Amino acid sequence: MKKNERISVITKILADHPNQVFSYNYFANLLDAGKSSVCEDIAIVREAFLKLEQGRVHTFSGASGGVIYYPEVSAQDEKRMLLEIADLLMQPQRQIHGGFVYYSDILSNPRYSQNIGRIIASKYLEAGLDYVVTTETKGIPAAMEAAHYLNVPVVLIRRSNRVTEGSTISVNYISGSSNKISTMYLSRRIDLHQKKVLIIDDFMKGGGTAKGMVSLMEEVGAEVQDVSVIFATRHPLEKLVAIFNPLLIMDDSQIGEGKLTVEINQASRHD
Amino acid sequence: MKKNERISVITKILADHPNQVFSYNYFANLLDAGKSSVCEDIAIVREAFLKLEQGRVHTFSGASGGVIYYPEVSAQDEKRMLLEIADLLMQPQRQIHGGFVYYSDILSNPRYSQNIGRIIASKYLEAGLDYVVTTETKGIPAAMEAAHYLNVPVVLIRRSNRVTEGSTISVNYISGSSNKISTMYLSRRIDLHQKKVLIIDDFMKGGGTAKGMVSLMEEVGAEVQDVSVIFATRHPLEKLVAIFNPLLIMDDSQIGEGKLTVEINQASRHD
Numbered sequence: 126m127k128k129n130e131r132i133s134v135i136t137k138i139l140a141d142h143p144n145q146v147f148s149y150n151y152f153a154n155l156l157d158a159g160k161s162s163v164c165e166d167i168a169i170v171r172e173a174f175l176k177l178e179q180g181r182v183h184t185f186s187g188a189s190g191g192v193i194y195y196p197e198v199s200a201q202d203e204k205r206m207l208l209e210i211a212d213l214l215m216q217p218q219r220q221i222h223g224g225f226v227y228y229s230d231i232l233s234n235p236r237y238s239q240n241i242g243r244i245i246a247s248k249y250l251e252a253g254l255d256y257v258v259t260t261e262t263k264g265i266p267a268a269m270e271a272a273h274y275l276n277v278p279v280v281l282i283r284r285s286n287r288v289t290e291g292s293t294i295s296v297n298y299i300s301g302s303s304n305k306i307s308t309m310y311l312s313r314r315i316d317l318h319q320k321k322v323l324i325i326d327d328f329m330k331g332g333g334t335a336k337g338m339v340s341l342m343e344e345v346g347a348e349v350q351d352v353s354v355i356f357a358t359r360h361p362l363e364k365l366v367a368i369f370n371p372l373l374i375m376d377d378s379q380i381g382e383g384k385l386t387v388e389i390n391q392a393s394r395h396d
Numbered sequence: 397m398k399k400n401e402r403i404s405v406i407t408k409i410l411a412d413h414p415n416q417v418f419s420y421n422y423f424a425n426l427l428d429a430g431k432s433s434v435c436e437d438i439a440i441v442r443e444a445f446l447k448l449e450q451g452r453v454h455t456f457s458g459a460s461g462g463v464i465y466y467p468e469v470s471a472q473d474e475k476r477m478l479l480e481i482a483d484l485l486m487q488p489q490r491q492i493h494g495g496f497v498y499y500s501d502i503l504s505n506p507r508y509s510q511n512i513g514r515i516i517a518s519k520y521l522e523a524g525l526d527y528v529v530t531t532e533t534k535g536i537p538a539a540m541e542a543a544h545y546l547n548v549p550v551v552l553i554r555r556s557n558r559v560t561e562g563s564t565i566s567v568n569y570i571s572g573s574s575n576k577i578s579t580m581y582l583s584r585r586i587d588l589h590q591k592k593v594l595i596i597d598d599f600m601k602g603g604g605t606a607k608g609m610v611s612l613m614e615e616v617g618a619e620v621q622d623v624s625v626i627f628a629t630r631h632p633l634e635k636l637v638a639i640f641n642p643l644l645i646m647d648d649s650q651i652g653e654g655k656l657t658v659e660i661n662q663a664s665r666h667d
Contacts, residue, residue, distance in 0.1 A: 126447060132400050133444035136407040173404035176397060221562045227585055229561060233552045235544040262532045262554070266540045273506035281504050283533070290500060291492045314498055 131156045131166050139170065139182060139194040144250055144276035148191040167192050178202060180247075196274045197247045203394060206240040211373055211387040213237075214356070224380045232263050232327060232355070242270020244372060245325060245353045248393070249275060252350055255320040256280050260309060260338060264327035267355060271325060280317065282338060283310045290314075294344055298337025299365075309337050317347035324349055329357040329371065332364030339366055356387070402427045402437050410441065410453060410465040415521055415547035419462040438463050449473060451518075467545045468518045474665060477511040482644055482658040484508075485627070495651045503534050503598060503626070513541020515643060516596060516624045519664070520546060523621055526591040527551050531580060531609060535598035538626060542596060551588065553609060554581045561585075565615055569608025570636070580608050588618035595620055600628040600642065603635030610637055627658070 126134070135152060152163045164184075171182035178199040184192045198206070210231060213219075219227045231237050245267065254275055259268035260282040272279045286293055290312040300307040324338050335352050342349050357364075357371035360378055370393050376386045397405070406423060423434045435455075442453035449470040455463045469477070481502060484490075490498045502508050516538065525546055530539035531553040543550045557564055561583040571578040595609050606623050613620050628635075628642035631649055641664050647657045 126444075127440075129400060129403050129440045130444040130447065133403050133407045133441045134448050136404045137411050137445070137448065137450055140408050140411045169398075169400045170404045173397075173401040174408070176401065177405050177408065179408055221560065223559060225560050225562075227560065227562050227583070229552060229583060230549065230586060233540070233550040235540055235547075235549070238540065239544070262536070262552070263560075265533070265536045266550070269504070269506055269509065269537045269540060273510070276506075278501065278506070279504040279537070281500060281533070288494060289492065289496050289498065289534075291496075291498050312498070312500060315501060 126156050126158070128162070128166065131158060131162070132169055135163075135166055136170050136173070139192070142276070143180070143194050143196040143274045144246075146191050146193050148189065151191070195247075195250045196243055197250065198244050200394060203244050203247075204389065206244060207372060207389045210237055210241070211389065214373070214375065214387045215385055217383060220380060220383060220385065224377060226375070226377070226380075226385065228356070229263055232266055235266070238266035239270050241267040241355055241372065242272075243274050245271040245323075246274030248353075248370075249323055249350065252323075253321055254323050254350060256317065256322045256347075257325055258282065258322045258338060258342065258347075259325045260284065260334060264325055264355065267327065268325040271323070271353075275323075280311070280315055280322070282341060284308075286310045294341065296337050296341045296344060298340070299331070299333035307337075309334075309341060311341055311345065317342065317345040320347050321350050322347045324352045325354075326352065327355045329354045329364060329369060331361060332366045332369065335369060336365040357390075397427055397429070399433070399437065402429060402433070403440055406434075406437055407441050407444070410463070413547070414451070414465050414467040414545045415517075417462050417464045419460065422462070466518075466521045467514055468521065469515050471665060474515050474518075475660065477515060478643060478660045481508055481512070482660065485644070485646065485658045486656055488654060491651060491654060491656065495648060497646070497648070497651075497656065499627070500534055503537055506537070509537035510541050512538040512626055512643065513543075514545050516542040516594075517545030519624075519641075520594055520621065523594075524592055525594050525621060527588065527593045527618075528596055529553065529593045529609060529613065529618075530596045531555065531605060535596055535626065538598065539596040542594070542624075546594075551582070551586055551593070553612065555579075557581045565612065567608050567612045567615060569611070570602065570604035578608075580605075580612060582612055582616065588613065588616040591618050592621050593618045595623045596625075597623065598626045600625045600635060600640060602632060603637045603640065606640060607636040628661075 149160050153160050180196040257272040258280045292313045293310040295308050295310045352369040354371040356373050359376045371390045374388050374390050420431050424431050451467040528543040529551045563584045564581040566579050566581045623640040625642040627644050627646050630647045642661045645659050645661050
């Protein structure tokens with residue numbers, strides 16, 4: 126394989142497998158090339174990713190020398206991606222009688238769920254997470270994408286007890302939109318004891334669902350690293366969970382008059 | 397930017413945006429390079445993808461000349477990916493009392509959902525689809541991945557009527573696992589009239605859920621191109637839908653004695 130082709134292959138593999146270590150030997154064998162050639166190729170890929178602001182290709186030497194691709198998002202790209210979603214949310218036709226906002230189509234669009242997932246993942250790339258945890262339904266796509274970029278599996282909490290989950294552990298929680306007590310269920314087949322998890326939820330108002338998820342994680346002995354939220358309402362200021370990290374802040378206090386503002390949560394980014 | 401770096405950038409962009417047309421001018425502007433250099437670069441990327449069996453980079457000339465990446469899966473890779481999932485499903489500890497199989501963790505793992513999504517997508521890359529349609533919950537990750545590779549959005553059908561979906565259209569269907577009549581709901585905010593859709597469902601036994609989805613698509617005037625199923629049971633042979641296309645066939649007729657076989661559906665691949 127020619128040098129140019131090797132560079133294309135390495136780029137493809139790193140792009141498809143973020144946050145995963147590949148040894149130099151892996152590429153040397155795959156490409157039938159010397160280790161020093163592979164090192165040179167990777168240096169070129171790193172430079173290209175840097176120039177395109179597509180994240181960081183990190184190499185490390187030694188016996189277990191290799192390369193890992195951290196799919197970090199630049200501050201500028203993050204802002205552009207989040208503003209695009211904020212603008213969609215503020216479209217007046219999205220407002221639903223009762224003070225709700227329709228956004229199911231946004232989170233079900235791979236374009237937006239990928240951007241959201243990548244932004245969330247880039248905050249926890251080196252946190253040593255074992256799992257991403259989410260509750261059905263609308264947050265699943267972004268959680269899957271975040272898990273892809275973090276290179277960990279997703280644990281799915283159900284809102285009803287399904288026979289296909291086998292034996293389950295449940296907790297009760299106060300469901301925000303209906304303000305009544307509901308139950309969430311987790312299959313006992315997943316061992317989360319002492320596992321580091323990132324909770325992802327699509328929407329937070331009072332924080333009842335997130336609190337339920339945190340309680341469930343405590344029940345199974347998992348260590349919650351953070352609660353990442355796509356949209357949080359500004360009010361109530363005090364949520365039922367102490368720690369949470371929203372990407373976008375929604376002010377729906379005047380939604381009765383058709384007014385809704387959505388802003389980027391500046392505090393969520395630390396460069 | 398040097399030629400080597402240009403090749404890395406083009407590879408990254410095509411890999412991240414399957415089934416999407418990019419003009420030569422787009423790359424020429426982005427890379428500050430001549431159109432003929434970009435053409436040469438793309439030819440090298442095409443060759444590398446071919447050698448790695450990572451799909452087909454298709455170029456077309458003329459005023460609107462450009463390039464598109466079809467993320468086709470080789471027969472060998474498809475077989476390897478599906479056998480890996482079949483082996484997981486046949487693990488005895490996955491069997492749940494009542495004749496069910498636990499597979500929620502498989503479909504929630506980005507590694508497997510990506511492979512499944514890519515295999516499904518590669519069968520419909522040039523079908524001119526407008527949407528992928530799925531019903532919550534377990535099939536969502538694979539449906540999102542298929543939609544990513546097809547470059548279309550996902551339409552999510554709900555199993556309960558949620559206030560956040562606004563006004564909905566509903567149909568009744570016979571739920572397979574419980575064999576009782578249930579209802580599925582679709583937000584009226586999505587216009588599917590005369591749109592070409594691919595239905596994706598995670599599991600099919602009798603075909604009740606799939607039939608419900610087909611009926612719902614008829615109600616809204618969508619054109620169903622196919623019903624793609626991840627796992628279908630061999631029995632009953634006659635399903636409630638006439639056309640469906642499973643990736644894996646599960647024989648659970650002796651699951652009472654702890655026996656389960658899972659095979660690749662050879663008919664689903666046409667090379």
